[in-house]
Amino acid sequence: GSVRERAKAINDRIRAEYRDADDRLKDLDLAVDILGKLERNQLIDEEKYRAVSKMLDAVGAKLDLELRNLVRANIGAEAIKELLTRVDLEKLARELRQEIVSTTSQRRARAIKRLEIAEALISSKSRPEWMILDVIPVISPELRPMVQLDGGRFATSDLNDLYRRIINRNNRLKKIMEIHAPESIINHEKRLLQEAVDALVDNGRRSRPVVGSNSRPLKSLSDMLKGKEGRFRKNLLGKRVDYSGRSVIVVGPHLKLHQCGLPKEMALELFKPFVMKTLVEKKITQNIKTAKRMIDRMHPAVWDGLEEVIKEHPVLLNRAPTLHRLGIQAFEPILVDGKAIQIHPLVCHAYNADFDGDQMAVHVPLSLQAQAEARVLMLSTQNLFSPADGRPIMSPIQDIVLGAYALTFTDKASLQSLEEAVAKHEADPENNPAPKVYRDPAEVTFHLESPNVENPVQLNQAVRVRIRRPVFRPDSEIDHRDPATGQEYRYETTKGEDDEEKRELKPLETEFETVVRVSTAGRLLFNEALPYPLKH
Numbered sequence: 001g002s003v004r005e006r007a008k009a010i011n012d013r014i015r016a017e018y019r020d021a022d023d024r025l026k027d028l029d030l031a032v033d034i035l036g037k038l039e040r041n042q043l044i045d046e047e048k049y050r051a052v053s054k055m056l057d058a059v060g061a062k063l064d065l066e067l068r069n070l071v072r073a074n075i076g077a078e079a080i081k082e083l084l085t086r087v088d089l090e091k092l093a094r095e096l097r098q099e100i101v102s103t104t105s106q107r108r109a110r111a112i113k114r115l116e117i118a119e120a121l122i123s124s125k126s127r128p129e130w131m132i133l134d135v136i137p138v139i140s141p142e143l144r145p146m147v148q149l150d151g152g153r154f155a156t157s158d159l160n161d162l163y164r165r166i167i168n169r170n171n172r173l174k175k176i177m178e179i180h181a182p183e184s185i186i187n188h189e190k191r192l193l194q195e196a197v198d199a200l201v202d203n204g205r206r207s208r209p210v211v212g213s214n215s216r217p218l219k220s221l222s223d224m225l226k227g228k229e230g231r232f233r234k235n236l237l238g239k240r241v242d243y244s245g246r247s248v249i250v251v252g253p254h255l256k257l258h259q260c261g262l263p264k265e266m267a268l269e270l271f272k273p274f275v276m277k278t279l280v281e282k283k284i285t286q287n288i289k290t291a292k293r294m295i296d297r298m299h300p301a302v303w304d305g306l307e308e309v310i311k312e313h314p315v316l317l318n319r320a321p322t323l324h325r326l327g328i329q330a331f332e333p334i335l336v337d338g339k340a341i342q343i344h345p346l347v348c349h350a351y352n353a354d355f356d357g358d359q360m361a362v363h364v365p366l367s368l369q370a371q372a373e374a375r376v377l378m379l380s381t382q383n384l385f386s387p388a389d390g391r392p393i394m395s396p397i398q399d400i401v402l403g404a405y406a407l408t409f410t411d412k413a414s415l416q417s418l419e420e421a422v423a424k425h426e427a428d429p430e431n432n433p434a435p436k437v438y439r440d441p442a443e444v445t446f447h448l449e450s451p452n453v454e455n456p457v458q459l460n461q462a463v464r465v466r467i468r469r470p471v472f473r474p475d476s477e478i479d480h481r482d483p484a485t486g487q488e489y490r491y492e493t494t495k496g497e498d499d500e501e502k503r504e505l506k507p508l509e510t511e512f513e514t515v516v517r518v519s520t521a522g523r524l525l526f527n528e529a530l531p532y533p534l535k536h
Contacts, residue, residue: 016087024108031055034151038071039094041115046187049073075187084129093118123390126335135196138163139221139296158218169193180340237320243364245270249319251355252342257394258381260317260331261342264363267306267335268295270364274309307335314374316342316363325387326350329364330374346394347380407459407522415462418518422464437516448521459522467519469535473512480505486532527529 031051038044038052039307052071074082075129094138096115100108121128144157151232174191199210203220223232245266252261268275276291284301285291295302322328329347336342341360348354366375376382385394396404424432436455438444457463470486480489489505519527527535 017193027051028055038323041329044073046184051110053346055056076190081129081132084132086130089122089227093122099517102247106359112366120389124388136166150216159200159221160198161212161218162203162220165210166200169196214535237322241363243366244361246359246361247339247341249343249353249355249360250340251345254341255334257334257344257346257520258379259334259344260315261338264303264335264337265339266311266362268302270362271306271309275305278305278309290442310335314365314371314379317367318361318363318376319342319353319358320361326383329380329383330378331380331384334494344380345400346396349395349397350383350393395512404526406437407526409460410462410520412459414458416517418462418464435464438463440466440468441528442522444524454482457521460520462518462520463522464516465516465519467517468512468514471513478508484532
């Protein structure tokens with residue numbers, strides 16, 4: 001009986017070894033098949049990766065070689081960061097442009113979207129791997145308080161629990177990696193750490209929400225920020241602050257880019273303490289109490305004090321909703337009549353503002369540091385480009401473009417009749433009088449604006465006009481030309497009282513020539529507004 005039992009046990013063992021060998025052969029076939037089809041950056045599940053790793057270990061052991069590094073895989077943000085680091089944005093942009101030209105339909109639309117992102121990253125000098133967090137910032141303790149209750153118990157913010165989970169799991173992962181635990185255990189711990197980070201950022205979005213002791217989902221950072229009761233809408237945008245005002249906006253085409261029109265009464269209220277201090281310092285009044293009474297009665301001396309106070313004191317203008325950085329900008333205030341705030345038309349694009357009843361809030365930076373920051377960082381002339389993609393955001397749009405076109409286009413019929421009249425005169429001067437040549441642009445403007453003249457000029461009518469313009473010397477004959485005015489200068493050496501030679505830039509006399517040009521009254525007006533380098 002015992003011999004039969006031993007024979008049965010041996011047969012069972014042989015069958016088990018055969019089965020085990022069959023399984024290993026199947027795994028080997030699967031691993032070889034996977035390895036043959038494996039490509040760079042391919043997604044692969046953990047079971048297949050383990051099969052490939054086992055095969056490489058077995059073959060490496062037989063050949064006495066280290067083959068594990070032939071195939072490398074990783075999981076989570078670590079793997080994504082490594083792939084993003086390898087992206088060459090310039091090369092990717094070139095390939096996408098080629099794809100847009102050569103393909104159609106859905107692939108082309110996808111390539112266009114990808115190209116927009118690539119170009120935005122290039123122009124803002126950003127790298128895609130910067131989107132992956134290596135270090136998690138912890139918000140200030142004041143925003144995640146711990147309050148002591150009656151009986152010695154503590155009530156704590158949900159964020160503290162979420163942060164604690166991340167710290168515990170991160171420390172556990174560090175210890176597991178230090179003792180060289182199996183890869184499957186390390187990967188499992190990495191997943192748990194990622195889930196803890198996901199719960200901190202937006203609890204419940206990716207998987208089941210993390211709950212507290214009373215089975216209530218914990219409030220994540222996103223929950224604290226979003227919605228009507230969130231940090232932005234309730235605490236930041238909903239605050240009532242001193243030294244602020246609100247009014248309807250209208251266009252101020254006479255303003256410079258860094259200026260805004262502030263209603264006098266609003267400015268007086270905003271700068272009231274500053275004006276009172278100025279009135280006392282200048283001995284216009286005896287004390288703060290009488291200064292306040294003067295302001296309430298709007299004494300004429302108050303306005304002089306206000307003018308002095310607002311000089312070079314910037315104010316901040318904000319238009320809700322403040323969706324990006326340029327929703328709040330700084331301006332130098334100019335006192336205006338009425339009750340509406342005036343803004344330069346070029347800043348409308350940054351604010352997404354129009355003049356159909358929009359309102360804006362005005363704030364006064366009080367300290368010298370706040371004023372310096374407003375002037376250096378927030379002044380509208382310092383924010384000409386969009387922080388999102390680096391494109392110009394202070395560009396002429398809508399009214400300005402339409403107005404510039406309406407002012408400068410030439411009426412084709414009048415241009416054709418003028419050219420025909422000039423051609424007839426040149427062919428037969430005796431029988432065809434020369435078309436009128438206006439003495440200078442001022443005469444054209446006079447005929448445009450005066451209703452009583454015999455032959456009024458239309459805004460877009462082609463006319464011949466004499467234009468006096470400067471004749472510039474070659475660059476080799478001068479040392480400097482003022483880019484704003486065109487004034488030319490040359491260095492001259494002079495001797496001082498101590499016979500020491502000095503080199504000074506001396507202005508040269510500008511020579512002018514008169515030329516006859518075909519233009520329009522609108523173009524001549526437009527030309528007057530242009531800076532020197534762009535004038536004709």
